[in-house]
Amino acid sequence: MSTRPPVLGIDFGTSNSAAALIDAQGAMQVVPLDGSRAEMPTAVFFNQETHSVLYGSEAMQAYLSGTEGRLLRSLKSLLGSSLMDEYTAVGERSLRYFDIVVLFFKELKRRSEAHAGVPLTHAMLGRPVHFVDDNPERDALAQETLGRAAMEAGFSHIGYQLEPIAAALDYEQRVAKETVALVVDIGGGTSDFTVIRLNPARSTQAERKADILATTGVHIGGTDFDRLLDLSTVMPLLGYRHIGTGNRPVPNGVFFDLSTWHLIHQAYTRKAMHFAKELWTDFSDQALHKRLMAALEGQYGHRMLAEVETAKIKCSISGEDAAVHLEFLAAALAPSVTAAGMEQTLQDAIAQVVRCAQDCVVRSGVAQVDVVYLTGGSSALQPLVAALQSAMPQATLVSGNRFGGVAAGLAYAGSCA
Ligand SMILES: Nc1ncnc2c1ncn2[C@@H]1O[C@H](COP(=O)(O)OP(=O)(O)OP(=O)(O)O)[C@@H](O)[C@H]1O
Numbered sequence: 001m002s003t004r005p006p007v008l009g010i011d012f013g014t015s016n017s018a019a020a021l022i023d024a025q026g027a028m029q030v031v032p033l034d035g036s037r038a039e040m041p042t043a044v045f046f047n048q049e050t051h052s053v054l055y056g057s058e059a060m061q062a063y064l065s066g067t068e069g070r071l072l073r074s075l076k077s078l079l080g081s082s083l084m085d086e087y088t089a090v091g092e093r094s095l096r097y098f099d100i101v102v103l104f105f106k107e108l109k110r111r112s113e114a115h116a117g118v119p120l121t122h123a124m125l126g127r128p129v130h131f132v133d134d135n136p137e138r139d140a141l142a143q144e145t146l147g148r149a150a151m152e153a154g155f156s157h158i159g160y161q162l163e164p165i166a167a168a169l170d171y172e173q174r175v176a177k178e179t180v181a182l183v184v185d186i187g188g189g190t191s192d193f194t195v196i197r198l199n200p201a202r203s204t205q206a207e208r209k210a211d212i213l214a215t216t217g218v219h220i221g222g223t224d225f226d227r228l229l230d231l232s233t234v235m236p237l238l239g240y241r242h243i244g245t246g247n248r249p250v251p252n253g254v255f256f257d258l259s260t261w262h263l264i265h266q267a268y269t270r271k272a273m274h275f276a277k278e279l280w281t282d283f284s285d286q287a288l289h290k291r292l293m294a295a296l297e298g299q300y301g302h303r304m305l306a307e308v309e310t311a312k313i314k315c316s317i318s319g320e321d322a323a324v325h326l327e328f329l330a331a332a333l334a335p336s337v338t339a340a341g342m343e344q345t346l347q348d349a350i351a352q353v354v355r356c357a358q359d360c361v362v363r364s365g366v367a368q369v370d371v372v373y374l375t376g377g378s379s380a381l382q383p384l385v386a387a388l389q390s391a392m393p394q395a396t397l398v399s400g401n402r403f404g405g406v407a408a409g410l411a412y413a414g415s416c417a
């Protein structure tokens with residue numbers, strides 16, 4: 001039995017977070033953070049009707065059922081940006097985005113401690129290969145901010161591990177012999193890759209640098225797919241790409257804000273609303289402008305995007321057309337996400353992700369990998385799986401623990417450190 005304090009592996013994800021620890025008996029415990037589920041939506045809702053703060057799926061439900069208040073999602077996308085220190089209105093209060101991340105970590109810690117039955121002071125934090133592409137200063141700032149938020153939430157000891165390495169350490173528990181794997185973690189915000197030599201005999205060693213042959217990552221994930229699909233499916237119904245008066249397309253900033261999870265709120269500021277209202281002179285089809293204003297006045301941005309995300313997942317699973325239900329905006333308004341449309345809309349983004357995967361294999365120096373291990377919610381996206389398989393025809397694709405695996409790997413990393 002170990003007398004060392006348990007280390008909570010924390011996978012603070014763009015869309016979902018998860019936590020895991022190795023208990024005093026040496027068994028891996030993925031914490032049921034959200035009811036019975038391991039994955040907890042990384043969402044905070046400030047309920048203006050009851051003046052309470054809700055987290056995870058409760059936050060999403062309250063928001064989507066029309067409760068008055070402010071929803072924050074994709075907080076991880078703000079790490080490393082100057083927005084982190086800015087104040088934002090949440091009901092009668094004004095809070096820094098940083099403070100909201102701290103609140104989320106406090107809740108995650110509280111739920112984990114309730115499950116573990118002991119105070120948790122040590123954390124191993126996952127981080128993507130790049131929080132921010134091509135900007136080492138901002139990337140370092142993002143990691144520092146993440147650590148500071150965890151400390152402020154009450155952890156006294158923290159470490160960091162790359163998310164794809166954590167995913168690999170989790171997968172290693174399942175391999176029987178030495179295997180060279182490309183571990184693919186495609187989440188909400190980032191796609192991360194690592195080529196690693198896995199061997200169960202070495203899984204308890206703290207130092208695995210020699211086995212990690214390459215890591216690459218790119219800042220593209222499911223929230224980008226949502227944005228692209230929102231822009232291609234829903235936003236044209238509100239005037240995006242509408243050729244208006246003077247034969248000019250109407251200004252498009254508002255459509256980008258409305259379709260980007262962490263920017264939606266910007267579309268509702270007084271200044272932005274005023275600007276949008278004035279746009280009517282640019283529209284030749286006033287019905288489109290009316291719909292845009294109805295979406296802004298109803299603050300429907302998150303709801304529309306959530307419907308797009310639901311349709312994306314449905315279409316990805318079934319291969320069939322999936323309706324984006326916008327009847328709350330206008331009667332019978334329900335455009336479809338189709339398999340062919342999705343493939344076309346996402347083809348550039350998917351190609352970038354696949355290139356990043358291939359680059360990882362090239363950098364590793366191996367001629368080919370034995371296995372491509374898929375994890376992260378977006379690794380189930382059908383056109384992406386197909387593109388990866390055709391880029392690496394010899395490799396066996398293995399689908400993994402899509403939501404708790406990174407947290408489990410972080411707990412392993414923490415217990416070996
Ligand atoms: N069956 C599916 N098909 C396609 N996408 C899916 C499916 N299920 C979930 N997703 C997408 O997976 C994403 C969430 O995945 P995950 O929880 O792994 O991300 P995350 O860990 O929060 O993000 P990151 O690791 O990038 O910070 C969401 O964008 C969601 O829409």
Ligand SMILES: [Mg+2]
Binds near residue numbers: 011013163185187376
């Ligand atoms: Mg993730």
